[in-house]
Amino acid sequence: MIDAANSVWQISHLDLIIRMVLAVILGGLIGLEREWNNHAAGFRTHILVCLGSATIMLLSEYGFSDFVNEANVRIDPSRLAAQVVSGIGFLGAGAILRNGNVIKGLTTAASVWLVAAIGLSVGAGFITGALVCTFLVLISLYVLNKFEKHIIRHRRTHEVEITINEHPGFLSSLSARFGEQGIQVIHLKMMPESASSPFVGKVGELPVMHLVFSLRCPKHEKLIAAYEQICALDIVVSMEASNFVFHKQVA
Template identity: 60%
Template sequence: MIDESVWHISHLDLTIRMVLAAVLGGFIGLEREWSNHAAGFRTHILVCLGSASIMLLSIYGFSQFVAEPNVRTDPARLAAQVISGIGFLGAGAIIRNGSSISGLTTAASVWVVAAIGLSVGAGFYYAAVLATFIVLVSLFLLNKWEKHLLRHRRNQEVMIKIFDRPGSLGRVATKFGEQGIQIKNLVMQSTSPESFDAAMDATMELRFNLRTVSTDKLLRAIDEILSLPDVIALETNSMPTGKPTSISKGKSASG
């Protein structure tokens, strides 16, 4: 005998689940919004609320067919499609810039928010709240701890545009060496001169992958490199913000 009451939910309970999903997803999205990431406050709310709605639909949306003969209900069928289908949102948050990749944490948070929404939709409240708490601890506290722990082990990327003159590359590399900075990789790309009458207009882009034990030493090296007459501009991801920063000729990196 089938207990049909299991397949029915009151409007109050349904409202509580959907509101709770929006709140929990909003907490995680608020941290992403505060950190200025691609998927922020509203995105996480929509993902969590949508997942909860699909879970509710999967469990209770077809209750009228439960008593029908030869009909088998599977509450996890639609939920399984959410887990596999949410990947397209995560892929949109991942950005590759050269050899560095950003957005992986945001993509993971979107995926976890979908799982939280499914948990709330299924009435698995404790797991949903606990998962939200752990995610917030990971994004807030563990992020700071990871940056502190690995601050000396991350490779730094610096792009320098210089005039293509004899000895210009050596002078730039020397400035890194004077600060004890190890050059892990170097990619050079020549740029055609704007005028064929002035060969000195030829420029070159240098992309350095560096290993340094101190950000302060790297910033001092950048200041000294910017003072070289052959250097036109510099771009780096080694500023305190962690975002790519372009520095024009004559400006101080430490200022």
């Protein structure tokens, strides 16, 4: 894209604008998919990361062209790019969230890192690589996401934490609600409620027990139905699972 009549260290204003606009478009395409699925880093975030990376790459390549012929100056276009690759991690870390044993945001963090790579590629004039990378990222985020959910829908486990008033037959009551919805209990961990909990000790006259269920269910609707049934039980004090939090008012 650089005019052959110019030095390798020079770029025309048109080429500069084209590269920056292309960075906005490619970053926006990936960000649009993230925004559509309500992830932490969305449309504008991906645009800014891609455009910023492209601008830094352009600066690294052409911003210091006036000093190329200086005797004691050595130009290395990859130095600023290397700082972008290592420094973009703090944005990715901000997109990663942990809820109990469930970690979310890793894919979004990876997409932010990839958008930075796309921006660097566009800024460096590696347009074909940037286009192919954007296409493959969109395939991975959209098409392969649906494929992955279809393949592992019978293998994925869900974890739910339930705090209850310990009562005779409490375990069979909970298990019956899961069984009615065809939910398989893979693992169960039982422990007295910790001292840091607001429900520590006893609620009324009954001791409090903390249960952690690992479940397997192919249909999300079945899980929600079971959660709602369990929450309606008098023995349940609180319940927490992915995208589902319930607390009762305790006298």
